[in-house]
Amino acid sequence: MSNTTKAFRGEILHFLSDPAKDNEQSYQYFADGILVVTNGLVESVGFACDILTTLAEDVVVKKHDNGLLIPGFVDTHIHYPQTQMIGSYGEQLLEWLESYTFPTESQFGDINFAKPRAEFFLDQLLTNGTTTALVFGTVHPESVDAFFTQAEQLNVRMICGKVMMDRNAPDNLTDTPQQSYDESKALIEKWHGKGRLHYAVTPRFAPTSTSEQLNKAGQLLQEYPDVFMHTHLSENKNECAWVNDLFPECKNYLDVYDQHGLLSKRSIFAHGIHLCDDEYQRLSDTDSALSYCPTSNLFLGSGLFNLNKAQEFDIDVGLGTDVGAGTSFSQLQSLNEAYKIQQLRGEKLTSLKSFYLATLGGAKALDLDDKIGNFSKGKEADFIVLDYQSTDLMRVRMNNAKDIIERLFVLSTLGDDRAVSKTYVMGELAHDRENKKISAL
Structure with a gap:
């Protein structure tokens, strides 16, 4: 079976360890990053300027603006x-x-x-x-x-x-x-x-x-x-x-x-x-x-x-x-x-500890951090796109946020399901807010 590679471009954040222990060394943040996924697994993550030149010509790059890509x-x-x-x-x-x-x-x-x-x-x-x-x-x-x-x-x-x-x-x-x-x-x-x-x-x-x-x-x-x-x-x-x-x-x-x-x-x-x-x-x-x-x-x-x-x-x-x-x-x-x-x-x-708890911290608690929780090579590519403009109030507040730390805090205080623009499971789109169907239950 031939390899299927996809690339997702945008603002990207993930954790390598607990911010309460390792401070700024605990996470990687790419203001303009690319996440590369091959057959549902993370191939690489990094700055767009470093990764774009390494991608094969047939790899489609899906760009996500005005938001943040993080692990599910x-x-x-x-x-x-x-x-x-x-x-x-x-x-x-x-x-x-x-x-x-x-x-x-x-x-x-x-x-x-x-x-x-x-x-x-x-x-x-x-x-x-x-x-x-x-x-x-x-x-x-x-x-x-x-x-x-x-x-x-x-x-x-x-x-x-x-x-x-x-x-x-x-x-x-x-x-x-x-x-x-x-x-x-x-x-x-x-x-x-x-x-x-x-x-x-x-x-x-x-x-x-x-x-x-x-x-x-x-x-x-x-x-x-x-x-x-x-x-x-x-x-x-x-x-x-x-x-x-x-x-x-x-x-x-x-x-x-x-x-x-x-x-x-x-x-x-x-x-x-x-x-x-x-x-x-x-x-x-x-x-x-x-x-x-x-x-x-x-x-x-x-x-x-x-x-x-x-x-x-x-x-x-x-x-x-x-x-x-x-x-x-x-x-x-x-x-x-x-x-x-x-x-x-x-x-x-802190904002960093909060999002650690919701991603890699949860994966560690479940003893699944060898499979999920961040964008390390070989991990399963479960991730989401958080929308900085999901509501009018969010948009106005984000316009006054000075850095990623403050934007995380705004997401965690003003955010809810409306802030989740897209959810990907093993690199495949599993939820799209713009095309959401109403449940029959």
């Missing part, structure tokens, strides 16, 4: 079955689950119900510039089959798992330890490593799993060491107290998961707001990661994530929308709220 956003925690209940009023975590989440998720045992919702969900991700996500299904295997079927067609890199939940939930949403093991194992065999798809062992959170079920989750991780583990941790103070009552033999919330063998480099814990130093240290020791979910944490009144503490303990942190407790699919909106949370903590979140 990575969402490290989101629930696709909760899309239709986003913006549900007035509860904190535990009451919110009972009032809204469980009734909604009970419908996903019907694959014909799940399929159009998986399609709509993935469309929303691409519309918002998210090209990789770590996704909760429901307790029903059908929910995962529906999701992966659609994700495979779109050729996106996605991670998903069936919820494991054998107590403290409605009868129509519980399984058993053995059932959860058997169904998860079958889904792993069917989907994990198929194309760009990955499986995540997914106990909902400690209160809805017995020790027997958590042991089964640990068994799956031993049998399939390259799958992911995805759950919730220390999101809400009442939740933390409940965990202490349910597992009195454990030192703390994280220790519940630790005692069942669930901490590893591919373990991602959503939230992690109310942690002690011993828990931070243990996360660091095991290379486990945290997902920072700003819009959800504020919407449910859960608390203010301590990003600086996670950095102090050298814990990988990615950004999560946590739809449907989160109020937007847009990682730009997540960054908007993340900045405000750090302000309330008396701390600063």
Whole structure:
């Protein structure tokens, strides 16, 4: 098969490392750059004046003006079955689950119900510039089959798992330890490593799993060491107290998961707001990661994530929308709220750190930075074009922005899905704002 090479010209930014550690050495910025993609993979990136002369005569250069090319956003925690209940009023975590989440998720045992919702969900991700996500299904295997079927067609890199939940939930949403093991194992065999798809062992959170079920989750991780583990941790103070009552033999919330063998480099814990130093240290020791979910944490009144503490303990942190407790699919909106949370903590979140969290930081948290997250040679060419003129207000504000650092900040405070002009998956156009079709859901 002959090589297919494409080139994309415009203002380009990507990260090589964490700006909190390496400052200006952490990123590359090309005011007039070219990204070269061959067969869906990055061939090179650099200044247009250096690359143009190296391109074969038949390579078409697609130019993007008045915008910024960056790697696709990575969402490290989101629930696709909760899309239709986003913006549900007035509860904190535990009451919110009972009032809204469980009734909604009970419908996903019907694959014909799940399929159009998986399609709509993935469309929303691409519309918002998210090209990789770590996704909760429901307790029903059908929910995962529906999701992966659609994700495979779109050729996106996605991670998903069936919820494991054998107590403290409605009868129509519980399984058993053995059932959860058997169904998860079958889904792993069917989907994990198929194309760009990955499986995540997914106990909902400690209160809805017995020790027997958590042991089964640990068994799956031993049998399939390259799958992911995805759950919730220390999101809400009442939740933390409940965990202490349910597992009195454990030192703390994280220790519940630790005692069942669930901490590893591919373990991602959503939230992690109310942690002690011993828990931070243990996360660091095991290379486990945290997902920072700003819009959800504020919407449910859960608390203010301590990003600086996670950095102090050298814990990988990615950004999560946590739809449907989160109020937007847009990682730009997540960054908007993340900045405000750090302000309330008396701390600063820089523009560079923000966009690192949404791209390479998320890829590192998911242990996928060998495949996605920046424009290093050989990486998968998932990227987006952000429009500096997406709204009248954005255009006026950008006219008064002095450099790329300020433009990033404007994108993260004024931006949403309208700022995502185009989304590319493996170098192929997957979303074009100008030719967007209205979903039938």
